[in-house]
Amino acid sequence: MLSRTADHLYWMARYTERAENLARLLDVSYQMSLVPQSVASQNQNWGAILALNSLEATFARSYAEVNVDNVLRFMVSDANNPSSIYSCLRAARENAHAVRGTLTSEMWESVNATWIELRQQSFEQINLGGVSEFFDWVKLRSSVIRGVTFGTMLKDDALHFIRLGGLLERGDNTARILDMQYHILRQNDDEGASDFYQWGALLRSLSAFQVYRKVYRDAITPARVAELLILCQEMPRSLHSCADGIVRMLQLIANGASAETERRAGVLHARLHFARIEDVLADGLHGYLTDFMDRIYELGDGISQSFLMPA
Amino acid sequence: MSAQFYNEMYDSAGNLRPHYQGFAEWLATMPADRLARKQAEADSAFHRVGITFAVYGEESGTERLIPFDIIPRIIPALEWTALQAGLWQRVKALNAFLHDIYHEQAILRSGRIPPDQVLNNAQFRPEMMNIDVPAGIYAHIAGVDIVRAGAGDFFVLEDNLRVPSGVSYMIEDRKMMMRLFPELFSRHMIAPVQHYPDMLLENLRTVAPKGVADPTVVLLTPGAYNSAYFEHTFLAQQMGIELVEGRDLFVKDDTVFMRTTQGPQRVDVIYRRIDDDFLDPLVFNKTSMLGVPGLLSAYRAGHVTLANAIGTGVADDKSIYPYVPDMIRFYLGEEPKLNNVPTWMFRKPDDLKYVLDKLPELVVKEVHGAGGYGMLVGPASTRAEIEDFRARILAAPEKYIAQPTLALSNCPTFVESGIAPRHLDLxxxxxxxxxxxxxxxxxxxxxxxxxxxVVNSSQGGGTKDTWVLEY
Structure with a gap:
């Protein structure tokens, strides 16, 4: 298929997945902020979301104070923030528009309808209805788009590039969410009773609460949460599961210039496949996750050069 | 009902024309609110599917719907047969003309068309001289504008041989009518149109360069911000071919390739929806970012087919239009089956003298204008507008032609005030x-x-489904 077409499909998937995970991240932060705690530590947590996406400077240009209202507005519907849910869904739609002929009509309609509905909602309206309801809507629309994609598209390279983009983005985003929340939660360790709720909220935001119960049938501990989200192969949002999919997709689309990209994906996969959570935690989770995100970034670069923008 | 205009549905005595009988009976059973609901349903479906056209000059990326009217325009079988024969004849002659002027130029030597009218025309491309194109075809796709005027005769208004658009609306309008009113299609024998993309692809494959057994056909678009982008994606998808932009293609050894995820792939036929000027920055517009450097050279080498060919604009130019009936006689030895609209050319001193006084009754068009821009509709203009045009004509007479103001036929149309006649073309x-x-x-x-x-979508025009009846 055309490299440019593949590029648009890949980014359409990445932006859709990014919007969904952003909704997940904001939702968990919002849920956690409902647990009794000081305003100062609350605002600190909202600041962490900005830091996570390196958006402090962009935010400061338009907003005076870091607080729940401002950060939500900025991350949900600010068109000037390239990382807001609004901007992600707009970019997803623009990429889809550029290759709408490659998409099935159901797919294009679900992407386009998502954008049309989003554009009709001001932040005030979203706030009025409850932000959690809005986050559910974003997750639902992302699921609809994914479902229509798998349910209607021919299983050819177009689908493989869509899946590759989605998996790469999901791996990165899960790592980001875990990195940030793990850090915050460990800091708050001494606050005791709220822990259960907070770890629970993190798991729920990644649709992993019931999965956790099923896999461990035991109390929630930070180490197990990390294990589930990083190493559990069967957990669809875990890093391991994403790496599985990335390796598989790269095999399907391989060309004469992609051997090095495939090798790197294989290394990334092996590091997850053969890891033990004790070792990961002993070496430092933050370092481990940062390294993972760097490798995902490199893979994205390699994919771009091998397939999407050939010289 | 105005007797001045031919009405597609009723005759001058106000009686239903026979081919509208079935539709009128059905319409009489439709409560007004149901019609309004169906009209709203059509609008929302067109929006959701994104059947839009981009509007130039408004906020970038602005997309607007072309209004769709739910009352069809019906053409009886016999009328269609005659119209079709006239169209085929006309397009054959135009292709023969294009082949001739880029080779022997017999028609110029015969004195039927003044040579400078052709050779000094901005749309004439000397680069095309003596290039042999497959099957001798230049205008693979022609979108001929037809109007019905006066007592009901068809006239050709424009030939549109460059990159005519609108065919996607023909198909989408039909889809919409079948979805809104399936019962109408069981009561009528309506000829299908949805196989157009298959015919187009087959047609494009037959003009592939010699020796290519299984040609790769692509559609070349200027990109997502072009006003007809929807149509480009629609046709590429329906034909199952790649929709490419200039940057997706490159030329090596006089051969065109596209960049794919599996490496370069050869391209044999390009259905291009980009104007001549932007096709190849090495030859035409140097600043074009839309084209493919080296394309003309690959084309001249016969390694790729362009549809339509380069240089077709000289045949649909308004200054050449008056000569089309003569072309038919010259190349085919036949009398034209379709009427031309009488046309006065200001470049001819006799014509100039004769029509300059009659501007308030006439339509004046720029020779190179299109899309309903840059024209004067005499009867609908103020004295000042007419004087302004008179001055422009006198300053550059060769740039203008004049035609009588045609009494375009009309057809009942669903508008705010109910159902009322509106003018149309085809x-x-x-x-x-x-x-x-x-x-x-x-x-x-x-x-x-x-x-x-004025029916152009850029000037507030809409579309209707067009039924050709099969009996």
Whole structure:
């Protein structure tokens, strides 16, 4: 298929997945902020979301104070923030528009309808209805788009590039969410009773609460949460599961210039496949996750050069 | 009902024309609120599917719907047969003309057309001289604008041989009508049009360069911000071919390739929806970012087919239009089956003298204008506007032609005040390759403003489904 077409499909998937995970991240932060705690530590947590996406400077240009209202507005519907849910869904739609002929009509309609509905909602309206309801809507629309994609598209390279983009983005985003929340939660360790709720909220935001119960049938501990989200192969949002999919997709689309990209994906996969959570935690989770995100970034670069923008 | 205009549905005595009988009976059973609901349903479906056209000059990326009218324009079988024969004849002659002026130029030597009219025309491309194109076809796709005027005769208004658009609306309008009113299709024998993309692809494959057994066909678009982008994606998808932009293609050893995820792939036929000027920055517009450097050289080497060919604009230019009947006589030895609109050319001193006083009754058009821009509709203009045009004509007479103001036929149309007559035209699409063919139908455009004779979508026009009846 055309490299440019593949590029648009890949980014359409990445932006859709990014919007969904952003909704997940904001939702968990919002849920956690409902647990009794000081305003100062609350605002600190909202600041962490900005830091996570390196958006402090962009935010400061338009907003005076870091607080729940401002950060939500900025991350949900600010068109000037390239990382807001609004901007992600707009970019997803623009990429889809550029290759709408490659998409099935159901797919294009679900992407386009998502954008049309989003554009009709001001932040005030979203706030009025409850932000959690809005986050559910974003997750639902992302699921609809994914479902229509798998349910209607021919299983050819177009689908493989869509899946590759989605998996790469999901791996990165899960790592980001875990990195940030793990850090915050460990800091708050001494606050005791709220822990259960907070770890629970993190798991729920990644649709992993019931999965956790099923896999461990035991109390929630930070180490197990990390294990589930990083190493559990069967957990669809875990890093391991994403790496599985990335390796598989790269095999399907391989060309004469992609051997090095495939090798790197294989290394990334092996590091997850053969890891033990004790070792990961002993070496430092933050370092481990940062390294993972760097490798995902490199893979994205390699994919771009091998397939999407050939010289 | 105004007796001045031919009405597609009623005769001058106010009686239903027979081919509208079935529709009228059905319409009489439709409560007004149901019609309004169906009209709203159509609008929302067009929006959701994103059948839009981009509007130039408004906020970038602005997309607007072309209004769709739910009352069809119906053409009886016999009328269509005659119209089709006239269109085929006309397009054959135009292709023969293009081949001739880029080779022997017999028609110029015969004195039927003044040579400078052709050779000094901005649309004439000397680069095309003595290039042999497959099957001798230049205009593979022609979108001929037809109007019905006076007592009901068809006239050709424009030939549109460059990159005519609108065929996607023909197909989408039909889809919409079948979805809204399936019962109508079981009561009528309506000729199908949805196979147009298959015919087009087949046609494009027959004009592939010699020796290519299984040609790769692509559609070249200027990109997502072009006003007809929806149509480009629609046709590429329906034909199952790649929709490419200039940056997706490159030329090596006089051969065109596209960049794919599996490496370069050879391209044999390009259905291009980019104007000549932007095709190859090495030869034409140097600043074009839309084209492919080296394309003309690959084309001249015969390694790729362009549809339509380069240089077709000289045949649909308004200054050449008056000569089309002569072309038919010259190349085919036949009398024209379709009427030309009488046309005065200001470049001719006799014509100039004769029509300059009659501007308030006439339509004046720029020779190179299109899309309803840059024209004067005498009867609908103020004295100042007419004087302004008179001055422009005198300053550059060769740039203008004049035609009588045609009493375009009208057809009942669903508007705010209910159902009222509105003027319309018809654009059928003629496909030429090894053979000439077309689907029975075309795009009917309707001027939604009361009294307006301008049907262009950029000027507030809408569309209707066009039914050719099969009996």
């Amino acid at each position: 654009r059928p699409f003629v496909l030429s390759g090894k053979t000439v063919g077309m689907v029975p139908g075309g795009l009917t455009r309707v001027a939604l403003r009361e009294g307006s004779l």
